Amino acid sequence: MKIKLMVLAISLASVSGVAAGFDFGKLLEERINQELNKDKQTTPAPATNQTPAAPQSAAAPPPPAKQKIDARQLGFALFGDYSPEEENRIGRQISGNLLGAVPLVRDDKLHRYVNLVGNWVALQSGRKDVTWRFGVLDTEDINAFAAPGGYIFVTKGLYRRLNNEAELAGVLAHEIAHVTKKHHLKVLKQSSLIGALGQAAGSKTKDSDPVVQNLIGNGAEIMARGLDKNAEFEADRVGVVFAARAGYGPWGLPGVLQDLAGLPAKDSRTGLLYKTHPHPADRLAALGEAVDGHLDAVQGKDLASRFYRIR
Amino acid sequence: MKTFLIPAAVLVLCTASASAWAAPGTVLRNDKLYSQPSASSRVAGSVTKGTSVNILAKQGGWLRVTAGKSTGWVRLLSVRAGAGGLGGAGLGDVVGAATTKSDPSRVVAVAGLRGLNDEYLKQAKFNADERARLDALNVTATQVRNFASQSGLAAVNVPDLPKPQPAQTSSPWENN
Numbered sequence: 001m002k003i004k005l006m007v008l009a010i011s012l013a014s015v016s017g018v019a020a021g022f023d024f025g026k027l028l029e030e031r032i033n034q035e036l037n038k039d040k041q042t043t044p045a046p047a048t049n050q051t052p053a054a055p056q057s058a059a060a061p062p063p064p065a066k067q068k069i070d071a072r073q074l075g076f077a078l079f080g081d082y083s084p085e086e087e088n089r090i091g092r093q094i095s096g097n098l099l100g101a102v103p104l105v106r107d108d109k110l111h112r113y114v115n116l117v118g119n120w121v122a123l124q125s126g127r128k129d130v131t132w133r134f135g136v137l138d139t140e141d142i143n144a145f146a147a148p149g150g151y152i153f154v155t156k157g158l159y160r161r162l163n164n165e166a167e168l169a170g171v172l173a174h175e176i177a178h179v180t181k182k183h184h185l186k187v188l189k190q191s192s193l194i195g196a197l198g199q200a201a202g203s204k205t206k207d208s209d210p211v212v213q214n215l216i217g218n219g220a221e222i223m224a225r226g227l228d229k230n231a232e233f234e235a236d237r238v239g240v241v242f243a244a245r246a247g248y249g250p251w252g253l254p255g256v257l258q259d260l261a262g263l264p265a266k267d268s269r270t271g272l273l274y275k276t277h278p279h280p281a282d283r284l285a286a287l288g289e290a291v292d293g294h295l296d297a298v299q300g301k302d303l304a305s306r307f308y309r310i311r
Numbered sequence: 312m313k314t315f316l317i318p319a320a321v322l323v324l325c326t327a328s329a330s331a332w333a334a335p336g337t338v339l340r341n342d343k344l345y346s347q348p349s350a351s352s353r354v355a356g357s358v359t360k361g362t363s364v365n366i367l368a369k370q371g372g373w374l375r376v377t378a379g380k381s382t383g384w385v386r387l388l389s390v391r392a393g394a395g396g397l398g399g400a401g402l403g404d405v406v407g408a409a410t411t412k413s414d415p416s417r418v419v420a421v422a423g424l425r426g427l428n429d430e431y432l433k434q435a436k437f438n439a440d441e442r443a444r445l446d447a448l449n450v451t452a453t454q455v456r457n458f459a460s461q462s463g464l465a466a467v468n469v470p471d472l473p474k475p476q477p478a479q480t481s482s483p484w485e486n487n
Contacts, residue, residue: 092442093437095442095445096437096438096439096441096442097432097435097436097437097438098432098435099438099441099442099445100435100436100437100438100441101427101431101432101435102427103438103441104441104444104445111448112448112450115448115449115450116450116454116455116458117458119450119452119455120455120456120458120459120464123452123455123466124466131449133445133446133448133449134448135445135448139427141426141427143427151445155427165462206439206442206443207437207439208436208437208439213437217433218433218434219432219433219434219435219436220432220433220435221429221432221433223432224427224428224429224432224433233475237472237474238471238472240472241469241470241471241472244467244469245466245467245468245469246459246464246466246467247459247463247464247465247466247467248464249371249372250372250469251371251372251387254372254387254388255369255387258369258387258391258392259392261391261392261393261395261398262334262392262393263393265395268426269426271426271427271428272426272427272428272429275429279395279398280391280398281337281339281391281393281395281397281398282398284339284388284390284391285339285340285388285391285397285398286475287388288339288340288386288388288389289340289475290472290473290474290475291388291472293350294470294472294473295372295469296349296350296372298467298469300467301462301463301464303462303464306462
């Protein structure tokens with residue numbers, strides 16, 4: 001492994017002259033750390049009845065040292081960005097996999113309501129190149145997810161705990177902020193030198209997209225890995241502002257965090273939430289530092305009477 | 312903790328009311344206690360980080376708390392609810408387990424049917440039918456604006472919040 005890293009380092013360093021003035025060392029360091037962490041996190045394959053023909057089993061990206069690093073890929077790593085189409089392809093695949101793990105709640109009125117609230121909040125986010133979709137996942141787990149391209153999910157377990165529309169808006173706004181800040185795309189970019197996704201053979205079909213699957217790893221595991229905690233703090237900060245801009249009381253998201261903070265630590269429904277997010281108390285503290293008195297003058301609505309109660 | 316608070320708290324939980332708590336909490340940052348839920352009201356005292364408080368009520372961005380001998384309103388984001396102390400300090404489990412009876416949220420602590428976990432998500436297979444169902448959930452911009460105006464929601468100009476200092480202590484919680 002060390003040798004591979006050296007090869008990677010040398011091959012990258014040899015091109016570094018081109019990118020004079022750019023903080024190449026830092027990028028390289030991050031990249032190497034990624035590789036080291038990858039090694040650490042490698043767990044033995046579970047002895048389950050997994051069929052060897054599972055398409056995901058071949059999904060691991062090739063070792064970077066063997067991967068040809070051409071100028072296009074390097075350019076992407078340094079300055080590039082996924083196009084809106086690529087972002088949508090990635091989001092489609094992640095959300096399709098997530099829905100393979102948990103289906104949507106069968107409640108059309110609920111989904112219409114959540115999409116109206118979510119789209120109203122998203123209108124304040126400033127991103128116009130995204131078609132937003134909001135789904136409620138049929139699980140008692142307490143969590144919410146965002147995938148690139150504007151796919152937002154909240155679990156039934158979390159939805160049930162909400163008291164009013166402002167709290168729903170706050171939760172959705174946090175997830176919308178992950179999309180507008182492209183948090184997951186940044187993680188994908190860091191963890192892979194796969195740049196352009198190539199011809200979007202699967203973009204028009206309704207099926208699984210093998211190119212994107214190769215990028216995101218196994219199934220929907222990207223949703224279990226979570227983001228850097230500073231990305232979560234940022235999404236809290238930005239989300240509170242989005243909800244307030246939509247005319248809601250800004251205390252919806254903080255109220256939900258308070259509710260979660262009051263849950264016992266070992267509640268099985270919050271296992272994944274706490275694995276992928278800082279503790280609610282830490283989130284409240286970080287948000288408190290940022291908000292201080294800045295929102296004192298904001299008058300918003302909570303709309304408890306309009307809130308759609310789940311069956 | 313006064314004993315009459317326990318049944319009261321359970322009742323409150325059952326009715327899912329957020330406005331009248333009686334729950335333990337911990338101060339997350341040094342802040343003032345106000346006589347009213349407003350920063351322009353009279354200052355009734357102060358609270359320091361780490362202090363245990365009893366949360367009596369919630370109103371907008373404010374919590375009414377009792378800290379020692381003083382009672383007053385403190386900013387919602389300056390206190391955490393729950394028995395887990397400062398949280399990031401990793402006290403959650405220990406304290407939470409020791410205060411089972413006074414923690415009303417414990418009443419609903421049931422095991423999930425099948426929790427979302429790493430292995431489960433890793434093995435998830437693309438579900439085209441559910442994806443199509445999600446795609447069908449489209450609403451038009453006009454519908455969205457009508458929905459907002461029906462209840463008097465209008466876009467408000469709220470500036471971005473300042474970015475805080477980067478120094479954040481790491482939380483052992485993430486390794487749970």
